[in-house]
Amino acid sequence: MSETLSLIVSSGTEDKLESAATVIAGAAALGKSVNVLLQFWGLDAFRAGHIDEPRGLAADAGAAGRSLAAAGRDRLPWAETLRQAKELGDVRIQACSGSLETLGIQPSELDPLVDGPCGIAAFLMAAEDGQILFI
């Protein structure tokens, strides 16, 4: 099995972040090294002091999403899942340098879950021959 799994997380809704956290935690539990690069709204979700705010669901959630929201079940445990995955496995979460600049965010303004900034070339090199997902 490939030893490295890499994810670029560009989306910032509860469902997409939950999908990312599920994959990250699953891969970490299998003993893989997991490298995550945060871009755009995925990066915005990791601003310090905002990570536990509600983020809403994707625009295509439709009737199923409205049911979840109406039942007050549209908050998903992605941040807590990621905290546990980082404690138990080899998970590195980095902020894409280009997105930091575009959004005007300083690395110091990010949640401690984020290990630091990273350029795309360094990220792709670390991804080596492993699998990469874009979420």
Added chain:
Amino acid sequence: MSETLSLIVSSGTEDKLESAATVIAGAAALGKSVNVLLQFWGLDAFRAGHIDEPRGLAADAGAAGRSLAAAGRDRLPWAETLRQAKELGDVRIQACSGSLETLGIQPSELDPLVDGPCGIAAFLMAAEDGQILFI
């Protein structure tokens, strides 16, 4: 060529499901084993009795999407493409256990196209060294 192609399908619009079905059918035609994990709105699209309902287009469809809808051409043949791909090739479609629980869906409520529930770790193990896409 890699023998396995895996897809996590989280989106539930006609265009994203059509992209998924196109990739799945193409990979199956090349003789690959295809493993699909349905999450969130991608899972919701496979509820029994609802699979042929219109699902709408992605929010970023813009003017091109409005033209398609106005011309009555915004229904795409993804479900039929998947049925044919399953008949002709090695295609397994599974429902993510976590999403089943989040959405409150029982495996028995899913279309026969879905082979059963699957956890993320088992899915990632089956994905082995092959390619994975997140749609």
Added chain:
Amino acid sequence: MSETLSLIVSSGTEDKLESAATVIAGAAALGKSVNVLLQFWGLDAFRAGHIDEPRGLAADAGAAGRSLAAAGRDRLPWAETLRQAKELGDVRIQACSGSLETLGIQPSELDPLVDGPCGIAAFLMAAEDGQILFI
């Protein structure tokens, strides 16, 4: 390191196209062969004469996206980044045959950045054992 990176670009917002351009340029700078397949709204963004039009941000951009738009910084340099990546590296951009037909676009109506039409099976074969992302 894997020699080939393949991307299916189905989304057509400024942020998703910028993410795609960033990955493409980074992979090309590392000496990889990059194969891109345009589908749906990602394909629509490459119509000749329209490639420099504003495309808007993803629906999940939220407050960060509204800030960018209010500051007039929601236009991103993806098209220029792709032009440079094609000049400096081995980057091939193709239009998915199925999406051309669905959207009623002729190959001749596409920007010169697009090298031509391509079917999904040929694209997956060229992707070989390399990494594939779906954006």
